[in-house]
Amino acid sequence: MTPAPKAIEILLVEDNPADILLTEEAFEEAHFPHRLHIARDGVEALSFLRRQGLHAGAPTPDVILLDLNMPRMGGLEVLDVLKADDALRNIPVVVLTTSRAESDIWRSYNLHANAYIPKPVTISEFVDVIRSFGSFWFTTVALSPKHQP
Numbered sequence: 001m002t003p004a005p006k007a008i009e010i011l012l013v014e015d016n017p018a019d020i021l022l023t024e025e026a027f028e029e030a031h032f033p034h035r036l037h038i039a040r041d042g043v044e045a046l047s048f049l050r051r052q053g054l055h056a057g058a059p060t061p062d063v064i065l066l067d068l069n070m071p072r073m074g075g076l077e078v079l080d081v082l083k084a085d086d087a088l089r090n091i092p093v094v095v096l097t098t099s100r101a102e103s104d105i106w107r108s109y110n111l112h113a114n115a116y117i118p119k120p121v122t123i124s125e126f127v128d129v130i131r132s133f134g135s136f137w138f139t140t141v142a143l144s145p146k147h148q149p
Contacts, residue, residue, distance in 0.1 A: 007033040008138050011061035013045040013078065014038065014096075015070040022123065023096075026130035032138060039059065042073025046081060049088055061091060063137055066113075068097040068104055076104075079111040087144070094133070 010027070020038055027036055027092050037058065039045035045064070048055040064082075068075035076097060082088045092114040097104070100118045108116050117133070120126045 007035045007112045009035050011064045014067045015040050024028045026127045029127050030131045030134045032134045039071045039089045042078035064093045065096045066100050083112045119149050
């Protein structure tokens with residue numbers, strides 16, 4: 001018997017409830033083992049990643065899916081903080097956003113995002129993107145070893 005594959009820890013940083021639901025459904029339809037954690041803005045994301053307050057027992061994510069346009073602290077600010085933090089900089093960050101602005105793409109890569117994915121318009125396209133994301137990030141890519149607490 002082959003043991004079940006380990007669930008991939010994913011932190012979704014997204015403020016739009018409809019996009020959260022769509023992402024959850026797309027991951028379920030993608031059929032790969034995962035645990036999706038939600039942070040609704042950049043402040044909550046940093047609290048999760050630093051295991052502060054309600055997130056004291058949070059796992060270190062294998063990858064972060066980061067929206068750009070959020071209240072309190074936007075995605076570019078979060079990316080800047082993450083990549084300047086020795087304890088967090090090695091976590092891959094994939095920007096998943098509605099913005100197709102060249103300036104956002106350029107700034108995201110300049111702040112060391114690992115990928116930039118514009119959100120597709122249709123549900124079926126979104127599911128296809130999540131399937132491709134899962135296949136690439138969790139089958140093809142060798143992820144960095146997790147940080148020990």
